[in-house]
Amino acid sequence: MAEEVKLFGFWASPFSRRVEVALKLKGIPYEYIEEDLSNKSPLLLKYNPIYKKIPVLVHNGKPIAESHVILEYVDETWKGYPILPEDPHERAMARFWAKFLDEKCLPAVRKVIWAEEKEQGKAMEEAWECLKVLEGALKDKKFFGGETIGLVDIVGNYIAFWVRAFQEVVGIELLTVEKFPVLFKWSEEFVGCPIIKESLPPREKIMAFHKSRLERAK
Amino acid sequence: MAGKDVKLLGAWPSPFVIRARIALNIKSVDYEFIQEKPGAKSELLLKSNPVHKKIPVLIHGDRPICESLIIVHYIDEVWSHGPSILPSDPYDRAIARFWAAYIDEKWFPLMKAIRTADADGKKAAIAQMEEGMAVLEEAFTKISKGKAFFGGDRIGFLDIAFGCFLAWLRVTEKSNGVKLLDESKTPALLKWSERFCSDAAVKGIIPETEKLAEFAKNLFKPK
Numbered sequence: 152m153a154e155e156v157k158l159f160g161f162w163a164s165p166f167s168r169r170v171e172v173a174l175k176l177k178g179i180p181y182e183y184i185e186e187d188l189s190n191k192s193p194l195l196l197k198y199n200p201i202y203k204k205i206p207v208l209v210h211n212g213k214p215i216a217e218s219h220v221i222l223e224y225v226d227e228t229w230k231g232y233p234i235l236p237e238d239p240h241e242r243a244m245a246r247f248w249a250k251f252l253d254e255k256c257l258p259a260v261r262k263v264i265w266a267e268e269k270e271q272g273k274a275m276e277e278a279w280e281c282l283k284v285l286e287g288a289l290k291d292k293k294f295f296g297g298e299t300i301g302l303v304d305i306v307g308n309y310i311a312f313w314v315r316a317f318q319e320v321v322g323i324e325l326l327t328v329e330k331f332p333v334l335f336k337w338s339e340e341f342v343g344c345p346i347i348k349e350s351l352p353p354r355e356k357i358m359a360f361h362k363s364r365l366e367r368a369k
Numbered sequence: 370m371a372g373k374d375v376k377l378l379g380a381w382p383s384p385f386v387i388r389a390r391i392a393l394n395i396k397s398v399d400y401e402f403i404q405e406k407p408g409a410k411s412e413l414l415l416k417s418n419p420v421h422k423k424i425p426v427l428i429h430g431d432r433p434i435c436e437s438l439i440i441v442h443y444i445d446e447v448w449s450h451g452p453s454i455l456p457s458d459p460y461d462r463a464i465a466r467f468w469a470a471y472i473d474e475k476w477f478p479l480m481k482a483i484r485t486a487d488a489d490g491k492k493a494a495i496a497q498m499e500e501g502m503a504v505l506e507e508a509f510t511k512i513s514k515g516k517a518f519f520g521g522d523r524i525g526f527l528d529i530a531f532g533c534f535l536a537w538l539r540v541t542e543k544s545n546g547v548k549l550l551d552e553s554k555t556p557a558l559l560k561w562s563e564r565f566c567s568d569a570a571v572k573g574i575i576p577e578t579e580k581l582a583e584f585a586k587n588l589f590k591p592k
Contacts, residue, residue: 201471201504215463217470227459239446243434250436251420284420 156181157209159195161188162352163360165309166218167206172305172350173225176232219249222302234302248288248295249306256281256310263325264317264361265368271323278325285310286334293340304341308351311338316357320365375400376428378414380407382584384533385437386425387574391529392444394570396451407588438469441529455526461512462526465519468508469530476501477534480541484589495547499554505531506555513557517564524568532565532575539578540585 156174158181160167174181186195186205198207198214207214208221210228215221226234235242259278266274285307289295295303304311310326315338318325328335341347377393377400379386393400405411405424417426417433427434427443434443445454455462479501482494512519512527519527542549550559566575576584 210460213460215460215467217467220463220466220470223466224459224463227462239443240429240432240434242446243439243443246439246442247434247436250439 154179155209155211157184158182159184159186159192159198159207159209160205161186163357164205165313168350168352169218169305169308170206170208170221170225172308172346173222173234175346175350176234176300177225177229178231179225179229219253219306222305226302234305236296236301245296245302248285248303251281251284252303252306252310256285260310260314260325263323264314264321275323275325279330282310282326282331282334286331289333289337291333294337300341300344300347304337307341308347310334311341312351312354313357316354317361320358320361374430376403377401378403378405378411378417378426378428379424380405381576382536382581382588383424384537387533388437388529389425389427389440389444390574391524391533391570392441392454394574395454395524396444396448398444398448398451437533438473438530441526445526452523453525454520454529456520464512465525465527465530468505468512468519468527472505472531472534476505480534480537483541483545491545495545498541498549499547502549502555502558506558509557509561513561518561524565524570528561528565532562532571535562535566536576536578536581540582543578543582544585 156179158167158170158174160171160183162185171181171183184192184194186192188205191203195205195207196203198209199205199216202216204216206218206221207216208224209215210224215224222234235245256278259274259281262274263271263278294300295307314326324330326335326338342351375393375398377386377389379389379402381404390402403411403413405414410422414424414426415422417428418424418435421435423435425435425437425440427440429443429447434440441454456465476498479494479498483491483498486494509519513521516522518524519531524532538549541547549555550562552559565571
C-alpha cells in the first residue's frame, strides 16, 4: 500500500517545523498543508478535536497530534536516522531535556519576549536560569544528541532560531555568546546543519511576523 | 537483579510515584522504596533531581531517572522481558502518549483548581473536570475496543497514567460532594476503575480514600 504522509502546519511555528525536520531526517516524503490559524480548516478540526492545533501528522489516514508524540511516532515507525538514542538511560535523558525545554524554558522565554518593560527584568532572570541549566546539560558536546542532532536539538529549535530572532526584534539580550557561550555555539551549529537550514522559515520574515504581532497587541 | 540495585524515591500519597510503583510491579522488579519526609527534601533527592527537586526519582544502579512517565518508559524498555507496558503498535503508542499528556496537562491541573479556587472558580473547575471525564470516557471506549483496560486485556501505559489519580479523585469527590466517576455519566470508566484497583500490580499501591483524605486535610490546611 502506498504510504501517505500529510503534515498540517504553520510556517512560523517551531512545533510543525520540528516534525518537518524529523521527516526529512528519515527521508520520508510528505504532503505539507499550511493552516491559516485564524481560520482553521475543517480537516484540522476533525483530526485534532481536542486541541484544534498544529502540528498534526496524518499517516495513512490516521492522525497524531502534539509534537513530542509525533516525533516519537516518526522515530518508531521509520528506521534510518535515529532521533532518540538506543540506550534506555540515554533515551530517558533525551525525553527529560525535551520536556524541560517545552515545559520550563519555552514559557520562561515567552514571558520575556512578551513582557512589558517594567516586568522584563524579573522575567529575564527566570529565562536566564533555564538557559543556564540547558548550557550545563550540553557541557562539551557539539549537540545535545552528541555528534549529530537528536530529539533534544530538534525540540530546542525555537531556542536556537526563534528566540534569537525575537530577541533582536524586542531589543533584549536573552541568548548571547557572552552569557551562554556553549549554548550560543550550539545554536550556530544547529541552524548551520543543512537539513535544519532548509527547514527554517526566513529570519527576516519571522522577525517581521513577531513585530506585527507585538504591534497588534498594543 | 538485587533489590538494592533499584531504588525509588517517593511518597505514598503521590500519584506520580504510584505510576512508577505500578510499572515496577508489572515487571516484578524488586526495589527499595525510600520515602521522602513531607516538608523536607532529602540530600539524595536534591542530588538525584537537581533540576526539579521532585519525586518520583528512580535510581537504577547509581543513575537517576526523573519524571514519572519518563520513568515508566524506562522501566518498560529496561525490563523488556516482562509484560509490555506501552502498546506494541506505534500508532497505539502515540495514542497512549497523547492521552497521558492530556491527563497531565489539561485534566490533572483542574484538581488543584478545584481545591484552591473560590466558590465560583471551584464550580467552573468542577464543570471542566466533568467535561474532561466525559472526554476520557469516550477515549476509553475507543481505545479499549471492548476490552478491560486502555491497554487491552492487561493494564498498560494509559491505565497507569490515569489510574494513579483514582484515590485523589475520590478525595476530590468527597470534599466537594460531587461524583466524577458516575454510573450514568462515566459507566465504562467506573467499571474500569474497579478493575484497575483490583489488579495484582496495583493492589496496595492506591491509598485508601480515608487515609488520603486525612493526609490532604493536614497538607492543605492554612498554616
